[in-house]
Amino acid sequence: MPLVKTHKIMTKSLPPVIGIIGGGQLARMMIQEGQKLGVPLRLIAKDHSEPAAQVLNQSFFFKGDPESYKDLRAFLKTVNLVTFESEFISVALLEQAAKELPVQFFPGLQIMAQLQDRLFQKRLLVENKIATSPFLFSENEVDHFEFFKKYKKVVYKKRIGGYDGYGTFIFDSIKDIKRFLTKNNLQDFIVEVFIPFTRELACTFVRASSIKSVANYPLVETRQAHHRCDFVFGPIAHPGTKKLFKQIKKMLNAVDYVGCITFELFEVKGQLLVNEVAPRVHNSAHYTQNACNKNQFQAHLQAGLGLPLSHLKMSNRYFAMTNLLGASIDVLKHQHLLTGILHWYGKIESRAGRKMGHINYLSDNSKILSLALSERKKFLGQK
Numbered sequence: 436m437p438l439v440k441t442h443k444i445m446t447k448s449l450p451p452v453i454g455i456i457g458g459g460q461l462a463r464m465m466i467q468e469g470q471k472l473g474v475p476l477r478l479i480a481k482d483h484s485e486p487a488a489q490v491l492n493q494s495f496f497f498k499g500d501p502e503s504y505k506d507l508r509a510f511l512k513t514v515n516l517v518t519f520e521s522e523f524i525s526v527a528l529l530e531q532a533a534k535e536l537p538v539q540f541f542p543g544l545q546i547m548a549q550l551q552d553r554l555f556q557k558r559l560l561v562e563n564k565i566a567t568s569p570f571l572f573s574e575n576e577v578d579h580f581e582f583f584k585k586y587k588k589v590v591y592k593k594r595i596g597g598y599d600g601y602g603t604f605i606f607d608s609i610k611d612i613k614r615f616l617t618k619n620n621l622q623d624f625i626v627e628v629f630i631p632f633t634r635e636l637a638c639t640f641v642r643a644s645s646i647k648s649v650a651n652y653p654l655v656e657t658r659q660a661h662h663r664c665d666f667v668f669g670p671i672a673h674p675g676t677k678k679l680f681k682q683i684k685k686m687l688n689a690v691d692y693v694g695c696i697t698f699e700l701f702e703v704k705g706q707l708l709v710n711e712v713a714p715r716v717h718n719s720a721h722y723t724q725n726a727c728n729k730n731q732f733q734a735h736l737q738a739g740l741g742l743p744l745s746h747l748k749m750s751n752r753y754f755a756m757t758n759l760l761g762a763s764i765d766v767l768k769h770q771h772l773l774t775g776i777l778h779w780y781g782k783i784e785s786r787a788g789r790k791m792g793h794i795n796y797l798s799d800n801s802k803i804l805s806l807a808l809s810e811r812k813k814f815l816g817q818k
Contacts, residue, residue, distance in 0.1 A: 451740055452477060454514030454538075456501050458485030460780040460790065461520035461716050464724070466491050468732035474740070479510040486780045487520075507532035514538060518694065518739055522551045522714050523596055541644065541693040541739035542714050550714040553594045554625050560709055563686040565679065567709045568701075570627045576616055579626060583612055588629035591615065595623075603662070605629060630708065632701035635659065636671060637719040638680070639697045641734040642687050645741035649684040650734070652727065652747055657699075657719050660760065663788055664718045667756040668804045670749065675707040695720070695735040718758070718790070725776050725795040726754035751797040755807040759792040761785060762815055769814045775807060 453469065455462045458480025466487055469476045479497045480488050488496050497513065499506030502525065511517065511533050517540045526548040529540070540547070549555040560567045571582045583589055583606070593602030606612050607629075635657045642649045653670035683698060697717035701708045716731045723730040728748045729737075738744060757775075759766070763785045770777060775794040782791055794814070796807045812818070 451475065451516055452514045453736065453739065454479065454510060454517040455487065455520065456507075456517065456524065457520035458482070458487040459520055460486045460782070462487035463490055463780060464721075464778070465518075465520065465716065465732045465736065468730065469736050472733065472736060474736060477510070477514050479506065484783050486782055489781045502528065504528060504532050511536050511538050516541065516739060518542075518735070519547070519715065522547060523598070524551075526551075542696075543691065543693065546690050546692055547714060550712055551595055553592050553597070553711070556712050557625060557627075559686065559690075560712075563682055563689070565682045565686065565709055566707065568627045568630050570625050572625045574621045576621070579612060579616060579621075580609065582626060583609055586628045590627045590629050591619075591624045592627060593624055601662075630701050630703055630710075632703050632708075634702050635710075636673070636700040636702055636707070637667075637697055637717070638676075638700070639695055639717055639720040639723075639731055640680075640683060640687060641695045641731070641738050641744060641747075642692050643738040643741055643744050644693045646743060647688050648744075649687050650744045650747050651680055651684070652720055652723055652731070653749065655719055655722070661788055663760060663790070664758055665760070666758065666804070666808065667719050667722055669722070669754055673702070673707065675705075679707050679709075694738050695731050718793075721778070721793050722754045722756040722795050724778065726750055726797055751799060753798050753801050753803050755796040755798075755804045757794050757796075757807050757811045758790055759794070759811070759815070761787045761789055762791040766815055769816070772813045773810055775810060 452475045454477045455465060456479055458478060463486040466476055467490055477495050477497060478487055478491050479499050479501055481500055497510045499510060515538050517538055526544050529544055554572050557567060557570050571578060588607040591604040597603060604615060636654055637657050638651055638654045640649055640651045654673055654676055655667050655669035656671050657667050658665045695716045697713045697719060698709050699711045701710050716735050720731040726749060734744060773794060775796040777792060777794050779792040785791055796803050
């Protein structure tokens, strides 16, 4: 699939005003870092109570629906550079709303449209010779049956809109696959080989619009709880990173990607396979807020502005990040129990599995992860 480079450096005559689409915790942390940098920011979200709206001067908050043409059009008239906290946006709607307006997007809209589709992700990886699991996209049911017979256990993934386990289905029975295929449109899914990985890893990269060099944060190990990130630990040393990172950086330059992007990996028999790609700031890199000289939110904004990215450095040898899933605001009274650094998202409603905050830890000792997990239990009142 041909790629068109859509991002251009802003003209010097226009002062940068960055608009952020989406009001969740990722937008909140982006705004907090943008304020430190002195960057003019605007936000569109549905309600003043959303996490990002809480930390922004209300005169810079646009109450509107990011899925409404009318609201988007009005918002885009107030900014000249736009980014997103989620890849699940309607690119077609944004293109229509931005028509004939002097506004640019990072990442670019075309690459966003392609990376939000898991089929394109897989094809892009294959084209760039980046190791990933075997996959199939076909509207012929016979092909699906043959694929299953060859690999014995498979994973169906929704091409667009799937996240945190939603839209993912694992099968080890031909009968279950037949039932699934009768109820779903084959155009909406890709099927991959089920990978019995040793562990899950991740790494975040950042590329500025003004340069072709790509920076990266350390490789980290991630653990999931019910398909949601539970904790992160790093840095992780792996002999396969040098080759893989070189391939990824080459690919990001080729598609003119701008901003932060995270590659979620499987380690399989000592080899690294790319599982999925998230074109945005990412949960697995929240540790950078306290463990690096420049965190992912700062780097993402500076990349969009076309500013040179200084070398990313670690502050301490080891780090850990624990997510607070489903925690209520009542736990804040236990902050005195923490030696880690708490980042609370300010969400009004707590429910099972919802990300309410995270805690970052730094140490010269690799046992910091055990401490982090132990303190989280006490903080949440768990035994």
